[in-house]
Amino acid sequence: MIRWIIFIVIFLVADFYAFQAFRTVTKNNILLALYWVITLFVLGNFVFQFYGFNRSDGFSHTHGYAVGFLIAVVVPFIFLIGAMFLEDVFRVPQALYRYFTEGQNEQGKYMASRRQFISKIALGLAAIPFASIIYGIYKGRYNYKVLKYTMYFEDLPEAFDGYKLTQLSDIHSGSFDDMEKVEYAVDLINEQDSDVILFTGDMVNNKAEELIPYKSVFGRLKAKDGLYSVLGNHDYGDYVKWESAAAKKKNLDDLKAIQKEMGFNLLLNETNFLEKNGERIALVGVENWGVGGFKQVGDLKKASQNVKASDFKILMSHDPTHWEKQVIDDDYHYHLTLSGHTHGMQFGIEIPGWFKWSPVKWRYKYWAGIYKEKDQFINVNRGFGYLAFPGRVGIWPEITVIELKKGSGVA
Incomplete structure (x- = not known):
């Protein structure tokens, strides 16, 4: 049980971090909701299929698809998280510098907004493995x-x-x-x-x-x-x-x-x-x-x-x-x-x-x-x-x- 809780927490934290790229590119609430519907469904299905799973009981087609769709989501995460992290390498030190040099400003905002073009590049890169994996499963x-x-x-x-x-x-x-x-x-x-x-x-x-x-x-x-x-x-x-x-x-x-x-x-x-x-x-x-x-x-x-x-x-x-x-x-x-x-x-x-x-x-x-x-x-x-x-x-x-x-x- 503990391992499953740790896995779910790590997945959701990584998912939320990757979501920042998606949210930067679009403000469409339907698309934003769809993102979470898909990722939570994939996570939920994987947990449902493998909670209590014992390899010696056999590996079914539904188990296979649960693995496949999880991989299709997780691999693009890596690209999105990588891009977000590289951007934060510059954003966080800049925010700390502004905090200590500017003091308390009226807005209380020190962190620079995410740049849309970086998020677009990240999403474009993430789309390549996502499409490849879906193609690999389908064809x-x-x-x-x-x-x-x-x-x-x-x-x-x-x-x-x-x-x-x-x-x-x-x-x-x-x-x-x-x-x-x-x-x-x-x-x-x-x-x-x-x-x-x-x-x-x-x-x-x-x-x-x-x-x-x-x-x-x-x-x-x-x-x-x-x-x-x-x-x-x-x-x-x-x-x-x-x-x-x-x-x-x-x-x-x-x-x-x-x-x-x-x-x-x-x-x-x-x-x-x-x-x-x-x-x-x-x-x-x-x-x-x-x-x-x-x-x-x-x-x-x-x-x-x-x-x-x-x-x-x-x-x-x-x-x-x-x-x-x-x-x-x-x-x-x-x-x-x-x-x-x-x-x-x-x-x-x-x-x-x-x-x-x-x-x-x-x-x-x-x-x-x-x-x-x-x-x-x-x-x-x-x-x-x-x-x-x-x-x-x-x-x-x-x-x-x-x-x-x-x-x-x-x-």
């Missing part, structure tokens, strides 16, 4: 992007020169609320006509039942050499309060069964060999392994026990910290690792080929796109779905298409 979460890469390897088997794979990650089916948009994305994946489709974990948020409405949709995915998948941290059901250990185990078993029904070959610390014209690629799939409190059941040695050192290897591992902490320095050379997990935080600024930034970079060294270390590559997929925040701003849902080429070209 961005289904703004699928196909990112294509050509990657060169000297020791790629000749038969696989020009081999094309599509990587998907972090579907989080329990977050979806628009079947048609998901169907569109599945058609977009199939249009890539890849040789194989590889899914790198987090098919659901928590429960296998989330996937049932989309089973027939994802069941339409097709690739010449099949579909393969691994588990992500959310797939194990660790974030739900189950009535028993047996219920939790059944949930995971159900998820495995549904993936099989959809045509996915789930790799659980094991390897499948893709064969072509007498040559092969080792497709290694490990269970989740991550740092920072995430499940560590991925066993690279077990998964690769039937793999030769000379094999060309593609590793599917959900969390990129696994690549950083174990894979890069392993005795085996894993040519290409495919991961996801970070979602690119679903928020950032990205100009393809020029600039890429997200706050998630402070948590993950490898957070989106292709990286190279010790002649080994990793692609961190930005995710197909979304989680918690019901949107994407600047970091769009991703379908990765990688063409493997033999040679020494630049990736």
Whole structure:
């Protein structure tokens, strides 16, 4: 209760301070009242949804929207408060100077009025993140992007020169609320006509039942050499309060069964060999392994026990910290690792080929796109779905298409 009171007080104080910019620009009582109606509704809805909330009880669509709308209000606050504060850095000392030099004046007013043009600039700046977040909730979460890469390897088997794979990650089916948009994305994946489709974990948020409405949709995915998948941290059901250990185990078993029904070959610390014209690629799939409190059941040695050192290897591992902490320095050379997990935080600024930034970079060294270390590559997929925040701003849902080429070209 105390934490909620502190949160509400801080929110209202910040809201009132930010309101000064709005009040400086307009004296229209209807608009001023509307400001408070919107912000108080957003605050009230957030408190209503999350007071007494326990993550283990599940995270619904209404929880997601409560988070989304709160972020849509709070981020513009930061711009408004910043502008107001910078103005007050000059206004307050000036007022103190006038008080001590002028004494008691007749009006008793020492603080200079806020300048309207500063408030207008502040509101203009605040409108950018507000509009971006609203767009991210309304459109961005289904703004699928196909990112294509050509990657060169000297020791790629000749038969696989020009081999094309599509990587998907972090579907989080329990977050979806628009079947048609998901169907569109599945058609977009199939249009890539890849040789194989590889899914790198987090098919659901928590429960296998989330996937049932989309089973027939994802069941339409097709690739010449099949579909393969691994588990992500959310797939194990660790974030739900189950009535028993047996219920939790059944949930995971159900998820495995549904993936099989959809045509996915789930790799659980094991390897499948893709064969072509007498040559092969080792497709290694490990269970989740991550740092920072995430499940560590991925066993690279077990998964690769039937793999030769000379094999060309593609590793599917959900969390990129696994690549950083174990894979890069392993005795085996894993040519290409495919991961996801970070979602690119679903928020950032990205100009393809020029600039890429997200706050998630402070948590993950490898957070989106292709990286190279010790002649080994990793692609961190930005995710197909979304989680918690019901949107994407600047970091769009991703379908990765990688063409493997033999040679020494630049990736």
